[in-house]
Amino acid sequence: MVPDKKKSLLLRINTELWNDLNAWAKDELRSVNAQIEYILRAEVHKRKKRRRRDEN
Numbered sequence: 001m002v003p004d005k006k007k008s009l010l011l012r013i014n015t016e017l018w019n020d021l022n023a024w025a026k027d028e029l030r031s032v033n034a035q036i037e038y039i040l041r042a043e044v045h046k047r048k049k050r051r052r053r054d055e056n
Contacts, residue, residue, distance in 0.1 A: 011036070 013021075018032070025035035 021032050021035055025032045028035065028038075030038065
């Protein structure tokens with residue numbers, strides 16, 4: 001199995017958003033990094049789904 005290659009990204013966000021993400025991540029037993037990745041994956045999936053629907 002090929003290891004998952006990940007890109008590094010420097011992200012600057014305000015303290016209030018960080019605190020909200022941290023609380024949400026703790027609720028779901030994730031790290032903040034994993035929570036951000038989860039949110040991004042979900043939104044990309046929604047976008048792809050919408051595009052496929054719009055093409056039909």
